[in-house]
Amino acid sequence: xxxxxxxxxxxxxxxxxxxxxxxxxxxxxxxxxxxxxxxxxxxxxxxxxxxxxxxxxxxxxxxxxxxxxxxxxxxxxxxxxxxxxxxxxxxxxxxxxxxxxxxxxxxxxxxxxxxxxxxxxxxxxxxxxxxxxxxxxxxxxxxxxxxxxxxxxxxxxxxxxxxxxxxxxxxxxxxxxxxxxxxxxxxxxxxxxxxxxxx
Amino acid sequence: xxxxxxxxxxxxxxxxxxxxxxxxxxxxxxxxxxxxxxxxxxxxxxxxxxxxxxxxxxxxxxxxxxxxxxxxxxxxxxxxxxxxxxxxxxxxxxxxxxxxxxxxxxxxxxxxxxxxxxxxxxxxxxxxxxxxxxxxxxxxxxxxxxxxxxxxxxxxxxxxxxxxxxxxxxxxxxxxxxxxxxxxxxxxxxxxxxxxxxxxxxxxxxxxxxxxxxxxxxxxxxxxxxxxxxxxxxxxxxxxxxxxxxxxxxxxxxxxxxxxxxxxxxxxxxxxxxxxxxxxxxxxxxxxxxxxxxxxxxxxxxxxxxxxxxxxxxxxxxxxxxxxxxxxxxxxxxxxxxxxxxxxxxxxxxxxxxxxxxxxxxxxxxxxxxxxxxxxxxxxxxxxxxxxxxxxxxxxxxxxxxxxxxxxxxxxxxxxxxxxxxxxxxxxxxxxxxxxxxxxxxxxxxxxxxxxxxxxxxxxxxxxxxxxxxxxxxxxxxxxxxxxxxxxxxxxxxxxxxxxxxxxxxxxxxxxxxxxxxxxxxxxxxxxxxxxxxxxxxxxxxxxxxxxxxxxxxxxxxxxxxxxxxxxxxxxxxxxxxxxxxxxxxxxxxxxxxxxxxxxxxxxxxxxxxxxxxxxxxxxxxxxxxxxxxxxxxxxxxxxxxxxxxxxxxxxxxxx
Numbered sequence: 001x002x003x004x005x006x007x008x009x010x011x012x013x014x015x016x017x018x019x020x021x022x023x024x025x026x027x028x029x030x031x032x033x034x035x036x037x038x039x040x041x042x043x044x045x046x047x048x049x050x051x052x053x054x055x056x057x058x059x060x061x062x063x064x065x066x067x068x069x070x071x072x073x074x075x076x077x078x079x080x081x082x083x084x085x086x087x088x089x090x091x092x093x094x095x096x097x098x099x100x101x102x103x104x105x106x107x108x109x110x111x112x113x114x115x116x117x118x119x120x121x122x123x124x125x126x127x128x129x130x131x132x133x134x135x136x137x138x139x140x141x142x143x144x145x146x147x148x149x150x151x152x153x154x155x156x157x158x159x160x161x162x163x164x165x166x167x168x169x170x171x172x173x174x175x176x177x178x179x180x181x182x183x184x185x186x187x188x189x190x191x192x193x194x195x196x197x198x199x
Numbered sequence: 200x201x202x203x204x205x206x207x208x209x210x211x212x213x214x215x216x217x218x219x220x221x222x223x224x225x226x227x228x229x230x231x232x233x234x235x236x237x238x239x240x241x242x243x244x245x246x247x248x249x250x251x252x253x254x255x256x257x258x259x260x261x262x263x264x265x266x267x268x269x270x271x272x273x274x275x276x277x278x279x280x281x282x283x284x285x286x287x288x289x290x291x292x293x294x295x296x297x298x299x300x301x302x303x304x305x306x307x308x309x310x311x312x313x314x315x316x317x318x319x320x321x322x323x324x325x326x327x328x329x330x331x332x333x334x335x336x337x338x339x340x341x342x343x344x345x346x347x348x349x350x351x352x353x354x355x356x357x358x359x360x361x362x363x364x365x366x367x368x369x370x371x372x373x374x375x376x377x378x379x380x381x382x383x384x385x386x387x388x389x390x391x392x393x394x395x396x397x398x399x400x401x402x403x404x405x406x407x408x409x410x411x412x413x414x415x416x417x418x419x420x421x422x423x424x425x426x427x428x429x430x431x432x433x434x435x436x437x438x439x440x441x442x443x444x445x446x447x448x449x450x451x452x453x454x455x456x457x458x459x460x461x462x463x464x465x466x467x468x469x470x471x472x473x474x475x476x477x478x479x480x481x482x483x484x485x486x487x488x489x490x491x492x493x494x495x496x497x498x499x500x501x502x503x504x505x506x507x508x509x510x511x512x513x514x515x516x517x518x519x520x521x522x523x524x525x526x527x528x529x530x531x532x533x534x535x536x537x538x539x540x541x542x543x544x545x546x547x548x549x550x551x552x553x554x555x556x557x558x559x560x561x562x563x564x565x566x567x568x569x570x571x572x573x574x575x576x577x578x579x580x581x582x583x584x585x586x587x588x589x590x591x592x593x594x595x596x597x598x599x600x601x602x603x604x605x606x607x608x609x610x611x612x613x614x615x616x617x618x619x620x621x622x623x624x625x626x627x628x629x630x631x632x633x634x635x636x637x638x639x640x641x642x643x644x645x646x647x648x649x650x651x652x653x654x655x656x657x658x659x660x661x662x663x664x665x666x667x668x669x670x671x672x673x674x675x676x677x678x679x680x681x682x683x684x685x686x687x688x689x690x691x692x693x694x695x696x697x698x699x700x701x702x703x704x705x706x707x708x709x710x711x712x713x714x715x716x717x718x719x720x721x722x723x724x725x726x727x728x729x730x731x732x733x734x735x736x737x738x739x740x741x742x743x744x745x746x747x748x749x750x751x752x753x754x755x756x757x758x759x760x761x762x763x764x765x766x767x768x769x770x771x772x773x774x775x776x777x778x779x780x781x782x783x784x785x786x787x788x789x790x791x792x793x794x795x796x797x798x799x800x801x802x803x804x805x806x807x808x809x810x811x812x813x814x815x816x817x818x819x820x821x822x823x824x825x826x827x828x829x830x831x832x833x834x835x836x837x838x839x840x841x842x843x844x845x846x847x848x849x850x851x852x853x854x855x
Binding site: 048051052053054055075076077128129131132133134135136138144145 | 228233239240243247261264278280282343
């Protein structure tokens with residue numbers, strides 16, 4: 001069926017599939033690491049806005065066919081909830097450090113999951129180092145619309161914390177031919193066994 | 200291995216290679232990313248820990264980024280700063296001002312910032328003064344609208360300091376301000392400056408226009424030229440300033456208007472202080488001092504000094520005038536002045552001029568120079584101006600003239616102790632003054648000033664100051680020495696007057712009396728040296744002045760050991776000078792009665808007058824002076840060949 005589609009439609013379909021699969025990978029990775037079942041995806045009210053949270057962890061998944069820039073915007077409170085009881089007996093500064101390491105590692109785990117996802121489609125990518133930064137730089141860099149990039153912003157919220165965290169993924173497909181057979185459905189998440197036990 | 204398996208292996212190998220290549224490409228940048236991340240973290244820490252508030256906001260005030268100081272000011276955690284509104288920091292009225300400034304800055308160049316001072320709402324709703332610097336923020340594009348960078352600096356401590364400084368400035372009764380190189384008055388300045396300059400809101404006003412130019416009419420040409428160089432001095436070297444400063448005005452009269460429109464005149468002292476950096480005058484601090492009271496006191500002192508000088512001059516003129524002449528002068532003036540005023544009221548130019556001429560002649564004879572010149576000037580004006588009486592100002596000149604005479608008369612009264620026409624006895628006057636003085640001592644604080652005024656009116660209270668009669672010794676001794684030398688005689692003088700006090704104001708009268716009597720003794724009484732030796736006397740003649748206190752009187756004797764007075768010669772001279780007729784002379788038998796003829800006006804036994812005696816006014820004037828002191832009749836006792844005594848008594852002023 002896909003072979004009969006026009007090129008533009010195909011691209012839209014791939015973009016939509018890619019968006020869903022990235023969202024799901026992020027959700028599943030975080031749910032596993034945080035050991036929380038209530039995590040769920042929520043659309044943001046204004047995807048064109050540019051303020052999300054004070055902290056941001058970022059990683060780049062990149063290859064010759066695709067480049068995905070993933071960001072997780074969060075506040076310390078949100079990170080603390082996701083880390084859960086693992087920082088209960090730690091001092092405030094130590095807890096803060098653990099929370100930040102946790103979020104940076106989540107970025108790393110998600111990127112690994114995305115790499116695995118691409119690989120399952122025979123798309124080879126590599127990972128950058130996960131970066132963590134404070135302050136909010138989106139105001140400076142992100143307001144230009146680049147049609148070549150597929151940008152998706154969504155929230156992950158959980159019970160008792162409706163503010164949640166904000167994720168953004170900016171994907172640029174460099175070789176559309178490699179995505180001809182890109183499936184909308186996940187075949188299998190082969191990183192199921194990873195729970196982010198970095199501590 | 201089948202071909203398909205081989206192909207698969209080959210594909211896997213290709214994939215692995217591609218993955219390795221991709222991973223290596225990313226890994227190459229890992230190190231750089233790691234360093235950049237650390238840099239970014241450091242930068243964020245620097246920004247976050249800035250002591251001043253930093254906001255990056257939209258035009259609507261939505262905060263996109265901020266630091267700890269900003270979050271602290273808003274009372275929230277730094278992580279909660281995003282999406283808050285910066286206008287929440289301000290009260291609604293001040294928020295409007297900062298909104299306007301944010302809009303204004305968009306119309307400026309990117310590098311230009313807008314600065315303003317606005318308070319924020321602090322804890323307990325306290326206002327905290329801040330200096331805000333607003334500028335546009337460089338961004339990739341402004342698709343979502345402009346972004347602004349806002350820096351807020353807490354200047355409350357500076358403002359507090361400024362306020363305290365201002366309070367100190369306000370408390371100092373000095374005008375202190377600095378002038379910048381544009382010649383403008385800078386803030387802060389002492390608030391007293393506004394009062395002294397006579398203008399409010401001096402900030403940024405040009406000092407020449409606001410202060411110096413209105414003073415120009417009161418400045419000398421040198422001062423005007425000097426002050427024109429004030430502003431050019433800023434930027435010059437210190438030596439030039441110090442030289443130029445010599446011509447700046449140091450004291451000026453500043454006439455300004457008060458709030459209610461009245462004119463106010465202040466005398467200002469001005470000093471100029473350079474604020475120097477690297478020997479260059481950067482600013483000039485001007486200090487104004489209100490010297491009005493000092494100048495007015497000085498002026499009043501000058502006026503008083505002139506009055507005193509004039510008064511002394513008049514006193515000297517009066518003292519140089521004999522009692523008889525004064526008496527006749529005042530008798531004439533009592534007639535002439537009322538007549539003059541009557542003629543003035545009738546605008547009779549000719550008669551007034553004539554009367555003035557008469558007054559002038561009498562004033563000249565009496566030696567009253569001021570009165571004479573005043574009359575002379577008025578006389579000239581009347582003769583030159585036919586319409587002289589049409590001017591009220593001219594009429595006032597007659598009142599001035601009358602005042603001059605009144606002033607002379609008052610002085611005479613003060614000096615002689617009697618006012619012409621009232622005939623107050625000197626002794627009564629002295630007693631009255633003495634009693635007033637005693638009342639003044641026991642009077643309360645309210646009454647005393649009034650009594651002091653009364654005493655001042657009656658002669659400055661100098662009557663009540665007492666001195667020992669001894670004060671005349673030196674002058675008389677000197678006088679005896681000079682006179683004896685002039686006459687070729689030798690004479691010593693002895694005093695026995697140490698325990699006697701007299702009113703200070705009476706000293707000149709006593710001096711006059713003693714001088715006359717001693718001169719009389721030297722000239723008429725004492726023989727020359729040879730004659731004395733021939734008569735078996737000491738070569739040196741002797742004059743003795745003694746005073747003895749007897750209850751409320753003091754008996755004073757001036758005695759010499761000269762040749763004595765031949766009463767028959769006196770009688771003969773009196774007949775010759777028509778002081779007494781022969782018939783009257785025949786009735787005089789007692790020696791003492793005959794000697795009293797010497798006290799008659801015009802009596803002199805000398806054929807030729809000299810500078811010492813002989814004008815016929817000697818003993819006559821002594822007798823008048825004694826009377827003026829409240830004294831008794833001068834008694835003359837004489838014994839031929841042995842000497843003469845002059846005895847009189849005056850009221851006793853000696854303290855018990």
